[in-house]
Amino acid sequence: MQENPGFLPLSGLTVLDFTTLLPGPLATLMMAEAGAQVIKVESLDGDPMRKMPPLWGRESAFFAMLNRGKKSIRLDLKDARQLEHLLPLIRRADILVEQFRPGVMERLGLGYEALRILNPGLIYCSITGFGQSGPRASQPGHDLTFQALSGLLSLSCGSASQPVLPNFFAADLAGGTWPAFSNVLLALLQRQKTGEGLHLDISMSGALFMFLNWAMAQGLVEDDWPKSGQAAYTGADPRYNLYATKDGRLVAVAAMEDKFWNILCEAIGMARDERDSRADPLKTKRKLAEIFAAEDAAHWRKVFAENPCCCAVVETLEDAMRDLHFHETGVFDHTLENEDGDTLPANPLALDPALRIHPAKAATSAPALGAHNDMLLK
Numbered sequence: 032m033q034e035n036p037g038f039l040p041l042s043g044l045t046v047l048d049f050t051t052l053l054p055g056p057l058a059t060l061m062m063a064e065a066g067a068q069v070i071k072v073e074s075l076d077g078d079p080m081r082k083m084p085p086l087w088g089r090e091s092a093f094f095a096m097l098n099r100g101k102k103s104i105r106l107d108l109k110d111a112r113q114l115e116h117l118l119p120l121i122r123r124a125d126i127l128v129e130q131f132r133p134g135v136m137e138r139l140g141l142g143y144e145a146l147r148i149l150n151p152g153l154i155y156c157s158i159t160g161f162g163q164s165g166p167r168a169s170q171p172g173h174d175l176t177f178q179a180l181s182g183l184l185s186l187s188c189g190s191a192s193q194p195v196l197p198n199f200f201a202a203d204l205a206g207g208t209w210p211a212f213s214n215v216l217l218a219l220l221q222r223q224k225t226g227e228g229l230h231l232d233i234s235m236s237g238a239l240f241m242f243l244n245w246a247m248a249q250g251l252v253e254d255d256w257p258k259s260g261q262a263a264y265t266g267a268d269p270r271y272n273l274y275a276t277k278d279g280r281l282v283a284v285a286a287m288e289d290k291f292w293n294i295l296c297e298a299i300g301m302a303r304d305e306r307d308s309r310a311d312p313l314k315t316k317r318k319l320a321e322i323f324a325a326e327d328a329a330h331w332r333k334v335f336a337e338n339p340c341c342c343a344v345v346e347t348l349e350d351a352m353r354d355l356h357f358h359e360t361g362v363f364d365h366t367l368e369n370e371d372g373d374t375l376p377a378n379p380l381a382l383d384p385a386l387r388i389h390p391a392k393a394a395t396s397a398p399a400l401g402a403h404n405d406m407l408l409k
Contacts, residue, residue: 039065039386039387040386041066042067044062044125045068047120047124048070048072048128049127049130050129050130050158051130052078053080053203053204053207054206054207054208055128055158055207056071057097057204057208058211060098060099060100060101062215063099064380064388065382065387066387066388070102070120071102071398073103073104073105073106074108075107078094081094081400087369087373088373092375095367095397096378098398099395099396100388100396101397102402102403102406103399103401104404105401105404106408109139114139116408117141121146121150124153125153126153126156126219127153127156128211129141129158130157130158132169133157133162133163133168143155143230147228151226152222152227154219154222154229155228155230156211156214156231156233157230157231157233158211158233160202160235161234161237162234162237174201174202174235177235177239181202181243182243182246183201183239183242183243185259186246186257186265187259187265201239202236206236206237210233210238211233268308269284269308269319270284270285270287271286272284272316274323275324276330276331277325278327280344280345281344281345282323282328282335283343284319284341288341291341292306294339294340295338298337298340299319301319305318362379363379364384366394367394367395368394369396369397370399
C-alpha cells in the first residue's frame with residue numbers, strides 16, 4: 032500500500048470534473064483515490080446530489096461518498112466573464128470529464144474543439160446516455176431507460192403482471208463509470224506516445240451490450256433470443272437459481288460445473304437418479320425447492336461452509352457489511368468525515384491498495400460548494 036501519495040499512479044495530474052449524480056463523480060473519485068487532483072466545477076446551485084436523501088449533516092451521504100477528497104469551485108457557467116476564470120485551469124488540466132447532453136458544453140464555449148486549442152494534450156471524456164451522435168443522441172434518460180433500450184432489462188424484468196426492477200445501476204456504473212475510468216487511463220498512455228489528447232465518447236447504453244455476449248450468442252447462432260427468466264443465467268437452469276428456506280430466507284445456487292453440482296447433491300442428500308438437471312430442469316428445480324424448504328438458513332449456511340459447491344445464503348447488506356472477511360481484507364478501511372466530525376465507512380472502490388491513497392490516512396470529506404474558489408480561481 033502506498034504510504035506517499037506522491038508516488039500514486041495519477042499523482043501530479045489535474046482533473047476538471049463537470050459531472051453530477053453518479054457515473055462521472057464515481058469515475059473521478061477513482062482518479063482522486065489514485066492520486067489526481069480533482070476539481071469539481073459546479074453551477075451556482077451545485078450538484079443536485081448534494082440534497083439527495085439521506086442527509087448526513089448538512090448534505091447528502093450519497094454525495095459525500097462520491098465526492099470525498101475533491102475540491103469544489105462554484106461558477107455561473109452561462110456567464111462568459113466567470114468562465115474566463117477557468118482558462119488557467121483548462122490550460123494546465125490533464126483530464127476533463129463532463130456529463131451534459133451533446134451540444135451543451137459547446138454552447139457554453141467549453142466544447143472539445145475549443146479547448147484543444149488552449150490545451151492540445153487535454154483528455155476530454157464525455158459521458159452520455161447514447162453517445163455524441165446518432166438518432167438518440169439528444170434523448171434524455173436515466174439508468175432504467177438505458178437498460179430498457181439496450182435489451183439488458185428484458186432478460187430479468189419479471190412479467191407484465193409482476194415486473195422486477197434491476198437491483199443496481201448497471202448503465203451508470205458498468206456502462207458509464209468503468210468505461211470512462213478505463214478509457215481515460217488508456218488515453219493517458221496514448222498521450223505519452225503522441226503528446227496529443229483526444230475526445231472520449233462514452234455511451235452508457237452502448238456499453239451495456241458488452242454484458243450481453245452470452246445472450247447475443249444464443250440469439251444470433253440459434254435464433255433463440257432469451258426472454259425474461261428463460262435463459263440459463265436468469266432462471267431456467269436449476270443449477271443457477273434461488274430457492275426459499277424454511278425460515279423465509281433464500282439460498283443462491285450457482286453449481287454450474289459438474290464438479291460443484293455433484294458436491295452440492297451429495298451435501299443436500301439428493302438421490303442419484305434425481306441429479307440429471309438437463310433431462311427435466313423443472314423436475315430438478317421442484318426437487319431442490321423441496322429440499323431447501325425443509326431447513327432454515329442457518330442449517331444451509333453450515334452445509335455450504337463445509338462443502339465447497341458455489342452456493343451461499345443470500346445475506347442482507349447489513350449482515351454482509353459485518354462479515355469478518357471483508358473487514359480483514361480492507362474493503363471498509365477508508366473513513367468518511369462530515370463537517371460535524373461524524374464518520375462513516377467510505378464506499379469501497381475496486382482499486383488495489385497499492386495504487387490508491389493509503390487507507391490509514393485521516394478521514395476524507397467532500398468539499399463544501401465553492402470551497403476552493405479563492406484557492407483555484409485567483
